[in-house]
Amino acid sequence: xxxxxxxxxxxxxLKLANACPVVAVPELRAPVTSRLGIPKxxxxxxxxxxxxxxxxxxxxxxxxxxxxAGLLERKxxxxxxxxxxxxxxxxxxxxYMPRTYLTRDPxxxxxxxxxxxxxxxxSRPPASGKAALAKGGPAAxxxxxxxxxxxPPAPPASPEPRPGSGPGV
Numbered sequence: 619x620x621x622x623x624x625x626x627x628x629x630x631x632l633k634l635a636n637a638c639p640v641v642a643v644p645e646l647r648a649p650v651t652s653r654l655g656i657p658k659x660x661x662x663x664x665x666x667x668x669x670x671x672x673x674x675x676x677x678x679x680x681x682x683x684x685x686x687a688g689l690l691e692r693k694x695x696x697x698x699x700x701x702x703x704x705x706x707x708x709x710x711x712x713x714y715m716p717r718t719y720l721t722r723d724p725x726x727x728x729x730x731x732x733x734x735x736x737x738x739x740x741s742r743p744p745a746s747g748k749a750a751l752a753k754g755g756p757a758a759x760x761x762x763x764x765x766x767x768x769x770p771p772a773p774p775a776s777p778e779p780r781p782g783s784g785p786g787v
Contacts, residue, residue, distance in 0.1 A: 621663075621672055622654050625716035627680040630654065632715065635690055635700040636708055642697045646677050687720040 630653045635641045651661050651673065661673040668675075681698060684690040689704035712719070 621660055622656065622676070624676055624679050624683070625714070626654060627676045628683060628717070628720070629712065629715040631677065631680045632684055632689055632700065632704055632708065635684075635698055636705060640693050640697050640699050643674075643677060643681070644696075647673060650677065683717060683720055687722075689720075 627650065630650050631646060634646055634649055638645070647661070650656075651658075656673065661671060663672050664670070665672055665675050670678075681690065684704070685692060685698070687703075689701055689707055690698045691701050693699050707715070
């Protein structure tokens, strides 16, 4: 059985947040594992090149998605509570909540823009930061078109060669 996708985690996490006044990340592991039927060995499998497990990775991403969609709110660093919008979403009787459902919220769209527009254009998002500098491309800000403290500086523009100068003259 393949490991469940992120879309499979979102609704169970929201339902558990609805059942408890405040839910902490460690409290989600056992109930989500049993609801999704994840074997213990698969839940303990590590993400490549990281210390965390696949289960914790999926739980953290589903919490992040639900936070950005406004369906959960953070109480402390590791605890969350459901919002009124989250309760309303559950009242609809929804049985599956993929990321596309979360795109209804404009704040989620700022966090996770739709990839289909990029696919339709036949391009990929521009590289940013160190990766862009290594490829010789512009250092795009991780904050869109804003420049924020901590963003890498843009590489200096290379001057255009003047007519009559350069090699072969």
